[in-house]
Amino acid sequence: MTYVQASTLVVGVVASSIAWAGNVFGDAPSSINYSAVAIGSDNRLAIGFLADASLGFQLNPPGSFGIIDLKTPQGILRKRIKKPAGISFSPLVDHQSVTALAWSPHGGVLGIGKHDGEVLIWNEQTDSYQLIGKHARCVRGILWAQDGRWVITASDDGRVIAWDVEKRERRRVYGDFQVTALSLAVSQDGRQLAVAGMPGEVLIFDVASGERVAKLPAENLLPISVAFDQKGKRVFCACTPGRIVAWSLEDRRIIAKPFFPNGGPGSIQFLPGESGRIVGVGGNSVEIWDATTMKSIAQISLEVSTSGLLDCVYDSARQRLYAMTRDEIIVIAVGETELSRIETLPK
Template identity: 25%
Template sequence: MARPGGIIERDDDDDDANFEDAVFIDADDIVEDVPIDEETLPDRDSENDEDEDEGEEGEGEEVEYEPERDDAVEVFKAHTDSVYSVSCSTGGMIASGGGDDVAYLWKICESSSSSKQLKGHTDSVSALSFSEDGSLLASGGLDGSVLVWDTQLGSLKHRLEGPGEGIEFVSWHPRGPVVVAGSEDGTIWMWNADNGKCMQVFSGHGGSVTCGRFTPNGQLVCTGSADGSLRLWNPKTAETSMVIQGHAFHAEGLTCLDVSSNSSLVVTGSTDGSVKVSQLQSGKVVGSLVGHNKSVECIRICPELPMAASGSMDGKVLIWDLQTLSVRNACEHDEGVTRLIWHPSSPLIYTAGVNAKVQLWDARTGKVQRTFLGHRKTIYDLAVSKDGDVVVSGSDDGTVRVFSCS
């Protein structure tokens, strides 16, 4: 399951220039609530046996490591199953969700007993995202619902329903209480988080919507699918403004994407091992980055420099120069990489994956700076604090670990 990463630092000058053209500021003024045409949506009762069987052949048992030390400054053990998603808010709050069908809200250096248990999903919590101001948390589940929580009270504000299958990602608009989510049923839904009403349903993908987000300027919704296409949507009309696919694009399904801070470029990764760079305005594929030989699981654009990083199950994190469209450095891992995230203000990258390690790399040299041990099984998700001094990881071992990088 692929999930996009956190909010990229915005180019304030660019955003100011387009502020009047932004799609919405106030949630009530964004779009009128629209009736849903059920005939345009995918058949929710149909099952894709081929997708269900995909990846089962040849899979071995999960490896459990015995770390020589535990570098975590805090270990959160409230979950009773694998932790699939973690997120950090601007106020220092942490959210985690997993296979036990619950999410938790907690703060570093507070006892586990003071954490808030968020119950409401009936299947695994697969995606989490804080609103820009940290006052709201959206949790997406494999039950097909998105729940919006008040982070101060730890209480459920709205249950957002509509998708027929599991949620793959959730993303907040950068300036308003509006959330979008992509589903395994091929649809994307957009809701007003203040009143809980559905605003739009985006239908057009022919497979699971594996990754997506609002562009940093708020003018488009960008989504990638297992059908091998990237779609750009107008959130005001729910119409597709651009479809990127075909021989110049990925040969297989998309797993991850990220958008540049000025909303001009999108980078995408695929199960075919390819990385593509496309222009959002023209839809032209301007770069085909070659270097991975297995599925690309994560991709991020650096907030400080014109670089991107991609992580793959081949054990490589490749650092791409977006000006020359070439490999700048390679960070070699001994197992597949599932997540990576840039430091918010330095050319440093945190990575994690099958080897149960969190590692910090210098993107300029490709050299590892620190290795954080403590997890016993695959790490599924990473989040970093706004100052970059704390990294949080969620693992198949059922724990959330906090590592200090200061």
């Protein structure tokens, strides 16, 4: 079974953890409070919201998310999760926030992770919801199988779980972390699953068997976003404070640890194509590296809100990067050796 993530693979993993942490540590409330972002094959961008009481939930009611049609971006179509049979919303309103999103590879169906641990499926055509499982704590990441039959989720409860969407039951657990699992990625052939989490390590699993095949220590860094190269032979991870770490899976050694400016990065993506590049966002910076040499190819600094850049998804058809802050989605053109800001999506 092959798996896909948000843009090409998964969705809003790091955004949820960092954006939520901002609220926990008392940052000034935002009128938007984006928490997760995902791009689908049908030109649809999904955006999650943190429930925000600062304006009486007028903008961000509990369990809300938005959809942008990238063909005609005229603003966000806001949705609120309806209470389907079997779902008991947490009495703590902020626990109903959407923290992770992923479109089905076939489009029209959205996987949703919530702060209270619930994993839901939303059918856009019927505007209906199904509860397929529940973690003990906040969902940090979600990805789909290529055939749309399974989703895999990562959670603050330290568990990474594969769920059968049709049967709405747990099918497999990919090991347990001591504290939290923050980010997921799958190799292009769908055989390997990478999980970044605490305390400071990246674990590699065989997708079919669930067996752990490698443990990649981050050497006193906190890995928060993870990606494979096209051949599944290298793993890249955005780590705090301010490092991109690259491992070789053949000998499980660190091959590079370049710095990232301004304390980032918050999210990392492998860019599909023959050139082999990775892109990271964090602080007010976006940077591209050569995936083989780990040398910087291009970098751009942006004027952004105080939250900084939290997450990103890549549209390979348009060669566009959608970078998320707490209150805006910035569109960036990605060339072979240059980056340029195009616009900010309508709110």
